[in-house]
Amino acid sequence: MSMGVNNISFGYSHPIKKAFDKGLLGKDFKGLYGFKLTKKTRSIEHIKPHSQGGKTKSGNVALADKFMNSKRGTEPIENYVTFEMWKSYLKQFEKIKNKFIDGMEYIKAICKEQGFNIKDILND
Numbered sequence: 480m481s482m483g484v485n486n487i488s489f490g491y492s493h494p495i496k497k498a499f500d501k502g503l504l505g506k507d508f509k510g511l512y513g514f515k516l517t518k519k520t521r522s523i524e525h526i527k528p529h530s531q532g533g534k535t536k537s538g539n540v541a542l543a544d545k546f547m548n549s550k551r552g553t554e555p556i557e558n559y560v561t562f563e564m565w566k567s568y569l570k571q572f573e574k575i576k577n578k579f580i581d582g583m584e585y586i587k588a589i590c591k592e593q594g595f596n597i598k599d600i601l602n603d
Contacts, residue, residue: 491523493540498579504542504571511541511560511568520544526592528553538588541568565593569600 498504500518510516511524524543527533530553551559569589572582590597 491525491529491535491540493523493535493537494579495537495540495542495585496521496523498575498577499542501579503577503579504575508542508571509568510543510547511564512544512547513564513567514544514547516542516544520546522548524548524551526556526589536588537585538592541589562595562599565589565595566600573601 499508499516499521508516510521514520521542522545523535524541524547525533525535526539526541529535533539547559569586572580572585575582575585586600587597589595590600
């Protein structure tokens with residue numbers, strides 16, 4: 480089966496996805512775009528698209544809604560996600576630490592890749 484432009488695969492795996500699937504991120508967890516996620520609607524969003532060399536590593540992935548992930552495609556993340564959306568998404572990880580993900584390390588990795596000051600993310 481060939482993978483056409485509109486046939487996006489959401490089969491990427493990352494410890495953050497495993498933590499979500501095991502219920503370790505909270506029952507009301509919202510993805511990067513602000514939508515509450517379920518096992519059926521969640522996907523791994525590559526901040527720098529995989530097709531453009533983006534790796535499936537902590538600083539380059541976020542949990543997101545499949546529909547929005549597909550809608551964005553390979554467009555720049557800035558066209559879809561504001562700083563406030565990043566802040567809301569990342570603050571959910573502040574007190575998360577389990578065998579799959581250390582929330583603070585994840586926040587630091589995203590901040591490094593996106594050029595955010597971690598203090599701006601964590602302060603209200």
